[in-house]
Amino acid sequence: MGFIEQNEKERKDFVFKWAEYVRTHDDKDWSRQQNVIINSALKSANMTREQFFKMKKETNYVKY
Amino acid sequence: MKFIDKRTIEINRELSDLDRFTIDFINILSKYTDYVIVSGYVAILLGRARASEDIDVIIKKIDFQNFTRLYNELKKNYFYCLNAEKEKTVYSYLKDNLAVRFAKIDTMIPNIEMKWTRNEFDKIALEKTIKVKIQKDLLRISHLELQIAFKEEILKSPKDLDDANHIREVAKDYLDEKLIQKYKEMLHGFY
Numbered sequence: 001m002g003f004i005e006q007n008e009k010e011r012k013d014f015v016f017k018w019a020e021y022v023r024t025h026d027d028k029d030w031s032r033q034q035n036v037i038i039n040s041a042l043k044s045a046n047m048t049r050e051q052f053f054k055m056k057k058e059t060n061y062v063k064y
Numbered sequence: 065m066k067f068i069d070k071r072t073i074e075i076n077r078e079l080s081d082l083d084r085f086t087i088d089f090i091n092i093l094s095k096y097t098d099y100v101i102v103s104g105y106v107a108i109l110l111g112r113a114r115a116s117e118d119i120d121v122i123i124k125k126i127d128f129q130n131f132t133r134l135y136n137e138l139k140k141n142y143f144y145c146l147n148a149e150k151e152k153t154v155y156s157y158l159k160d161n162l163a164v165r166f167a168k169i170d171t172m173i174p175n176i177e178m179k180w181t182r183n184e185f186d187k188i189a190l191e192k193t194i195k196v197k198i199q200k201d202l203l204r205i206s207h208l209e210l211q212i213a214f215k216e217e218i219l220k221s222p223k224d225l226d227d228a229n230h231i232r233e234v235a236k237d238y239l240d241e242k243l244i245q246k247y248k249e250m251l252h253g254f255y
Contacts (some may be wrong), residue, residue, distance in 0.1 A: 008222070011226065018113050019112075022065070022111035022166030028078055034113055035078055035081075040117045042081050042173060044174040047173070064121070
């Protein structure tokens with residue numbers, strides 16, 4: 001198995017392992033852990049309107 | 065997470081900043097039109113370990129008068145439209161089947177990507193919703209079978225396939241595999 005395939009398999013395995021954890025644990029337990037990822041990602045996100053629409057390829061319908 | 069019945073899920077989760085933002089917006093939107101949340105946030109709400117910069121929402125078509133009332137209430141609650149300021153322009157984008165985005169003032173992320181029903185599948189998503197009860201709030205998400213089919217059959221990016229796998233695992237005892245296959249066949253002929 002090549003590096004890319006191995007990487008994909010490990011990622012997929014983790015997705016199932018985490019989903020199983022969510023399924024079998026208390027909501028407060030898994031959501032507390034999930035929120036660390038979500039809240040930190042939102043806090044570190046910092047871009048201008050132009051950068052955002054360019055990233056989304058939606059620059060043709062912005063009017064300000 | 066409790067699957068109460070085919071159309072109701074109860075999640076006693078701690079709210080993330082993304083959840084609070086979504087609930088704030090939906091509590092206003094739901095006063096004016098039917099809506100359904102689709103795509104990545106559905107998987108995130110069900111526990112997927114990732115963030116997202118936007119939340120995809122499909123709404124039933126509304127007239128300009130009703131839209132203006134919605135837009136004014138959003139503005140009163142510190143939301144703004146990223147695409148344009150004048151409600152006529154924002155409404156014209158919706159009429160042209162384009163998505164418009166709303167965020168809280170002085171921010172870009174997270175934002176709501178809102179569009180109205182554009183095809184048969186948007187209509188199915190809007191008609192067949194699941195109520196997700198989170199503490200005292202309620203969010204309407206698309207049928208999980210339709211989300212899985214769309215992600216596996218049409219989108220197919222690693223992120224979307226991971227979302228589909230996550231939903232398959234957390235809802236494994238409740239999913240209708242035949243329905244997923246039926247949606248896939250319908251989608252295959254459509255896109």
